[in-house]
Amino acid sequence: MKRGVPLIITFVVGTVLIFSVFIPPMENLGENFTLFFDIIAVFAFFLGGGNLLRVHLTKLTRRKRDWEYSIVTIVGFFFMLACGLFKIGNPGDISASLTAEGSWFQTIYDNVFVPLGSTMYALLAFFVASASYRAFRAKNREATILLIAAFIILLGRTPLGTFVTGWIPDSFSVLQIPNLAIWIMNSPNLAGQRAIMIGIGLGVVSMSLRLILGIERTYLGGEDK
Amino acid sequence: MKRTTLILMALVVIFFALSWIFKAMAFKGVEEHYILQGFLVTLAAFLTLSIMSFLYKDNPFYKFAEHLFVGISAAFWMSMGFWSTIVGNLFPRLSEGMSNFFKVHYIPGDYNFFFYVPVILGILLLMRLSRNYGWISRWSLAFIVGTTAGLNFIRYLRSDFINQVSSTFVPLLVDWQGIGHFFSSLNLSASGQFIMMLANWVIFLGVMCGIIYFFFSKEHTGLFGRASRVGIWILMITFGASFGYTVMGRISLLVGRITFLFRDWLGLNI
Structure with missing residues (x-):
């Protein structure tokens, strides 16, 4: 029951989906299973929310380190949930869009969620710059190629690239940094991406087969869990 | 404190x-x-x-913002999932009463009862929170893994393997009108014949060399080794380009935030 049933489910679902491609009456099965997947994913979001609540309530009740901030998480969670799930502060009736203009949900999204999310990602610019300063030393030929490619792409997407090489005549226009950046993106970069994608494709196919045939079982976790 | x-x-x-x-x-x-x-x-x-x-x-203000972000984003995705998937796709197939309650269009169908399967699996997934019956959630997980494996098997075989291989076989002579014409119109214009041909050569040979680099069943020596070395160079250009692209994306986000601070908050038109 603990390991056998999940292996059978994986095998049956995976096999049926692969065969559905070859059998026209079963063509819609892929679409329906994707919908099933989305529905289960929503339950997984609820599981995640429940788990988050459990972790922070435990932290709060046991007065663990930084427990004060758990209050912020819990209050933020419940407030957003009330605005989202119960449409509190939403103009119109229950059929009105969750993201309607002026709804509390959309207001929190615009003024809290977006500033926090985009600043977190923007912060990575500093860490990437710091890491690249340490790692990008033109120690050998490969590192130098990487450095030059990155430099051209960075310059090519700023006005400085046009300013520095704008004087180059049209018959040599590929040497203008913005054009060179485009050429790198469309040729050597595409070739490298394609080689990686072919490798990924083969890897995913073999991993899918291993999962369907029950050779790969790590997703089941430990025996007694 | x-x-x-x-x-x-x-x-x-x-x-x-x-x-x-x-x-x-x-x-x-x-x-x-x-x-x-x-x-x-x-x-x-x-x-x-x-x-x-x-x-x-690390400081109290950062911790405050970080914890707020965690709480709000969890609730955000729960709400979006509930209204778009459960109310938008599940209720209209399961119950006319629920559809009327949520004012969504009911979709009648002979096989709608199948939609109880993901509901049951979803409820089983929540058993993960139980100490004694947490193992039952593996059934739902198995369904997710099986669906992903089945769909990805075909999807990746088509898009990441077959399509990519077929797109690699590009014409190596672009707009070819004879060798005389080629040399007489030779230039380095970005849209010129030579650069277009060079791009196709780089794509074809680059993919071959890149794949050779990933082929570990043969020792990388001789001609094979040299091709593998070219493959590394191509991959290095790819990594460099991806890095540059990522950095630019992050910097544009940073510019957005700084613009917000200076223009929207401080009211400075710079």
């Missing part, structure tokens, strides 16, 4: 309270709810600066 930390926090609170007042005054006559609007802009600025304060070191 230390006394100095408390004093600093009090000063920050006073600063943003003043900012709220000034911002509300600035919005007066422009916005209907100018006090609320002033508060929202000030709050967004406070949260932006709180996250940025991590550049100095």
Whole structure:
């Protein structure tokens, strides 16, 4: 029951989906299973929310380190949930869009969620710059190629690239940094991406087969869990 | 908390309270709810600066913003999932009464009862929170893994393997009108014949060499080794380009936040 049933489910679902491609009456099965997947994913979001609540309530009740901030998480969670799930502060009736203009949900999204999310990602610019300063030393030929490619792409997407090489005549226009950046993106970069994608494709196919045939079982976790 | 930390926090609170007042005054006559609007802009600025304060070191403001983000994003995705998937796709197939309640269009169908399967599996997934019956959630997980494996098997075989291989076989002679014409019109124009041909050669040979680099069943020596070396160079260009592209994406986000702080919050038109 603990390991056998999940292996059978994986095998049956995976096999049926692969065969559905070859059998026209079963063509819609892929679409329906994707919908099933989305529905289960929503339950997984609820599981995640429940788990988050459990972790922070435990932290709060046991007065663990930084427990004060758990209050912020819990209050933020419940407030957003009330605005989202119960449409509190939403103009119109229950059929009105969750993201309607002026709804509390959309207001929190615009003024809290977006500033926090985009600043977190923007912060990575500093860490990437710091890491690249340490790692990008033109120690050998490969590192130098990487450095030059990155430099051209960075310059090519700023006005400085046009300013520095704008004087180059049209018959040599590929040497203008913005054009060179485009050429790198469309040729050597595409070739490298394609080689990686072919490798990924083969890897995913073999991993899918291993999962369907029950050779790969790590997703089941430990025996007694 | 230390006394100095408390004093600093009090000063920050006073600063943003003043900012709220000034911002509300600035919005007066422009916005209907100018006090609320002033508060929202000030709050967004406070949260932006709180996250940025991590550049100095971990501090209470960053921790506050980080914990708020975690709570809000969890609830955001739960709400979006509920309204778009459960209300939008599940209820219309399961119950006419629920569809009427949520005012969504009911979709009748002979096989709609199958939609109880993901509901049952979803409920089983929640058993993960139980100590004794957590193992039952593996059944739902198995369904997710099986669906992903089945769909990805075909999807990746088509898009990442077959399509990519077939796209690699490009014409190596572009607009070919003879060798004389080729040399007479030879130039380095970005849209010229030579550069177009060079691009196709680089794509074809680059993919071959890149794949050779990933082929580990044969020792990388001789001609094979040289091709593998070219493959590394191509991959290095790819990594460099991806890095440059990522950095530019992050910097544009940073520019967006700084523009918000200077223009929307401080009201400076720079």
